[in-house]
Amino acid sequence: MIYTRTALTAIWTAAGAAFCLGALRSLMILLSHASAAAAIREVLTPALLLAHIIATVLAIVVTLDLPRGSAMRRAWWLMSASGASACVRYIVEWIAEWSNWTAATEPLIGIRQIPGVVALILLVASLSLIWMSFARMGIGLSLRSRDLLAILAVVVLLPPIVLFRENLADAGSMYSAIRHMQFSQPFLLACSGALAIVLLHISEEVGDGQLSRSLKYLAWFLILRLVLMMCAIVPAIQQIVPLKVVRGGCNGAMPWLFTLAIAYRWKLVADARTALGQVWARPAQEVALPPPAFMRK
């Protein structure tokens, strides 16, 4: 299990480094050091892509460990597909950066919205299926009043975002489909934010353990995304200088939060396999029990 701890340490380190780089980039922009900011961005964008690649690979490992035909397996297939779609989106971002595309100079840059929106839709679908799977076990069914208040708080974040949606990156695209996709993102993010509250509740209900931790990180990733979108486009918040630096850091680190959530869930699989290997290594003197249902053909 050393390799799982090493992997997690590496991801935590990458998240920390991404936060620092993101914050530094924002500071460079504030101080009008454009070249330094651009140089940092050249490191950040591939790092974001790497985060999603790692998350996608680990999500596939988790998926393959789940019983065939189960809702949870379908949920994790959707999660893996969402990760893959996000990878495509960051590839487009990277290409745009290399080619010095901007929304003003190259309308094609808007195609990043397609994988971006697809990733969000798949993520929302995945989260819904995860909730359903837990609900069948009687977990996550009864939301408390503070959960409902938190969901209300998420919904309340939506109007300012919709009001200032023209400030979104591809809001001015010449392609109406791209503009519609861009405008749909706040709603999709709000849906995922509301589901994040449910995940937080489920993580508290399951108690401690790796499953709970994975769900918590996933929930906080989703909430942070929504908050960061609001901070990015609402002018009043944009003016707060210290917040810009923090926001830059969070933007850099946020995808790694997703990777951490998936990694903790993957660690659960890896640890279970290691423990199973140790158990199998013991002399087989156990009473012959029928194999569990999920192992029977």
Next chain:
Amino acid sequence: MPAKFAFEMPVAALSREQEAIEHYQDSRTDAAFEALFRALCPRLLLYFTVRGCDAGVAEDLTQNVMLNVYRHSGMVRDRSLFRAWVLRIAHNELVQHWKRLGRQVQTIDLDSCTAALLERAATHPGGCAVEFAEAMEQLLPQERQVILLRYVEQLEYREIAAVLEVPIGTVQWRAFVARRKMAGYFRRRVV
């Protein structure tokens, strides 16, 4: 010099209990455990009833406590604190029970105790529940805990300290304050 007053504890019950505890700790047979169960059962049923549980719940929780005693009694290091250890298990069982009911529990606050006793007084007129409940209402929750354990569960101060996991000085201070409050309450009632 204050007038002599002897707190007449039901000595026979206590010594039966103590005998059963010592016999079980020495022999650890199933027969000894059954005797221990029989000796501790009334105490545990009273513990849960006074703290707001109805008869069925009190029985279930009593059985859960004794199951835990059976499984974990080998872990008791200080034999003289066996009773306190049993009541600590009972405390934890009660907290778990209330959590399962969805109640927020920081301490076993005895508002449920007083409410349950007052309810009982309504259905069993002439009983002592309301008198005790009114007395308890004069105290802070921490003081009520100590008084219940001292006077209803009849534990010594060091045992109470072990149950509540607080220093013995704290227990004695709370008992000191509670007694003086009770005296003041009685004086006001008489006046």
Next chain:
Amino acid sequence: MMHGFSEAQWMAYVDQELAQPDRARIEAHLKECPDCRRMCGELLTGHRLFSESALRLEEDLRVADEEVERVVALGMMRLNEAPLLNRIDQLLSALAPICGSAAAERSMKMAALEAANSSVHGLTESHWPDFVSHLSANVALLCGCAAGSLIARTGAQLAAGEVV
């Protein structure tokens, strides 16, 4: 502390549990201190009132001997399944770090219902194979097949009396 004596000493004196020479010191002090005499009186009154009302309450709430015997008999019946309870404990401690203690308990309750239509504590030896099967299936749904297989294997070894 009050006039050089702790609360514990005052209460022990009032309860006639204080040994010499502290007892003599307190008595000597009480001859000269009306405040402490009043305080002793309050302690004594409080002690008496609590004792009397607690005794009456205990008599009022006392359970009949037949009820005690019934509870003991039921408890001893449950105890006969104690070896199974140890196994359940061990399964729980294997499962809790994986999916969380609350989820582990919930899975076990569901598995017990599915296997034996009873609570976890109501399981018998004959229910064990089905219980383990259902539990490992539930765990697989939550945490994956590796975790489910781990529980299945652990359950089998526990049934064989192995220490895991």
